Amino acid sequence: MNYIPLTAGDLAIAALLVLANAGLSWWLELGIGRRLLISAVRAAVQLALVGVALTALFSVRSAPWTAAMAVAMILLAGREATARQDRQFAGWWTYGIGTASMTMAATIVTLIALTTAIQPQPWYDPRYAIPLLGMILGNCMNGVSLGLSTLTATVAHERPAIEARLALGATRREALRPSTTRALRAATTPIVNAMSALGLVSLPGMMTGQILAGADPVEAAKYQLLIMFLIAGGTGLGAVSAVILGVLRLTDARHRLRLDRLRAA
Amino acid sequence: MLATPISMTIDPPAPARLSVRSLARPGLTSASLDLAAGECMAVMGESGAGKTLLLRAIADLDPTTGTVSLDGHDRAAIPAPLWRQQVSYLASDAGWWAQGVAEHFADWNTAAIIAAAVGLTAEAGSWPVTRLSSGERQRLALVRTLANAPRVLLLDEPTANLDEASALAVERLLLDRLASGVAILMVTHNPNQARRMAQRLLIVDGGRVREEAGS
Numbered sequence: 001m002n003y004i005p006l007t008a009g010d011l012a013i014a015a016l017l018v019l020a021n022a023g024l025s026w027w028l029e030l031g032i033g034r035r036l037l038i039s040a041v042r043a044a045v046q047l048a049l050v051g052v053a054l055t056a057l058f059s060v061r062s063a064p065w066t067a068a069m070a071v072a073m074i075l076l077a078g079r080e081a082t083a084r085q086d087r088q089f090a091g092w093w094t095y096g097i098g099t100a101s102m103t104m105a106a107t108i109v110t111l112i113a114l115t116t117a118i119q120p121q122p123w124y125d126p127r128y129a130i131p132l133l134g135m136i137l138g139n140c141m142n143g144v145s146l147g148l149s150t151l152t153a154t155v156a157h158e159r160p161a162i163e164a165r166l167a168l169g170a171t172r173r174e175a176l177r178p179s180t181t182r183a184l185r186a187a188t189t190p191i192v193n194a195m196s197a198l199g200l201v202s203l204p205g206m207m208t209g210q211i212l213a214g215a216d217p218v219e220a221a222k223y224q225l226l227i228m229f230l231i232a233g234g235t236g237l238g239a240v241s242a243v244i245l246g247v248l249r250l251t252d253a254r255h256r257l258r259l260d261r262l263r264a265a
Numbered sequence: 266m267l268a269t270p271i272s273m274t275i276d277p278p279a280p281a282r283l284s285v286r287s288l289a290r291p292g293l294t295s296a297s298l299d300l301a302a303g304e305c306m307a308v309m310g311e312s313g314a315g316k317t318l319l320l321r322a323i324a325d326l327d328p329t330t331g332t333v334s335l336d337g338h339d340r341a342a343i344p345a346p347l348w349r350q351q352v353s354y355l356a357s358d359a360g361w362w363a364q365g366v367a368e369h370f371a372d373w374n375t376a377a378i379i380a381a382a383v384g385l386t387a388e389a390g391s392w393p394v395t396r397l398s399s400g401e402r403q404r405l406a407l408v409r410t411l412a413n414a415p416r417v418l419l420l421d422e423p424t425a426n427l428d429e430a431s432a433l434a435v436e437r438l439l440l441d442r443l444a445s446g447v448a449i450l451m452v453t454h455n456p457n458q459a460r461r462m463a464q465r466l467l468i469v470d471g472g473r474v475r476e477e478a479g480s
Contacts, residue, residue: 160360169350255345
């Protein structure tokens, strides 16, 4: 593949756009300039570090190091998915539910992709395993985060209706079904929208990246479709398990609503 | 108006005796009481005294210690949904989970017979919940609970939002249920209503429960 290598100057020009946005924010007193700059600096530092780490990882092609990288990514994703929840479960439950769901979903989907569609040699080749896991995990993280935050917000808001059903003899599953449905819809809406608009409204980042790097657009589209299906599968699996675990934590074996297990908003 | 005798149209539930021993949770201290089939006990006390907590605790809607039984059957051995079908709690401002009134009933046609007894027409089933006044909501919530044919009713101020005529219609409906053997534990702030409805009076004060002597 032929690609046009980027220089530091090229990146600096792109960074000027972020600076311009921050300047606009200060001028208009929008209050987003500082956050924008911090996240841009954070992204640059994180990507630079990950670039170095991936280069080292690809050169050693070791199963333990690949596994260690995957675990680190999953733990960080768990933190990111749960750090900005408005209503959290008391203790480590939010982090535990989010991380367990993402671990299960991302691991299953990545393993399926590595052992069926892509089949690198060895199957854990970090050049394939880590970027795949990253893409699946990133989207799964959004789904889990949206699912859990919608579930806790809806259940807290709908408490009178849920308890009215429980008082009439409904099971916790029946009483929380509307909240569960709403949480799962919220969790999967971004990926459903992304798949619906794919190619019509937007060319996704991975496909654009491949085309810019010189790949054949049809091959890039095939890869993109594979990735979208993997992402959709991982997001759905992660969101469903997180929301089900959330419902179980918000209720107990006597089919009682346990909002006391949430920290005050 | 009690247009239709309810006990003739709806199968009455089997009478049952409720027994509560040392029931406690934060805000409620070791409550004990017995309630026989067909008996009504009024629960009175200042706002925040723990009356609602007592009713919710008996309905098993909150974690508690102590024992509660129905006809000698320990609550802990009965699946919670089955317990609440028999021992039903009705909140003072009960929630609604669907848009239409009839969607809240397993069989609106049967429930409409009960609704008629508290002055609501069968047409109410086709109304959206948002159209209901607070009084209509309260009466329909009671109808929703009664349609389940519970053996014990735990009612939290069931006439708080009603005018006098509607409140009396609700009382007549409840007296009819008492006559068929249903036991009722009813929170009220109205001493006259307590006298009309209840044979016994329970006072809740600072989370402590005591039965009024000679009530």
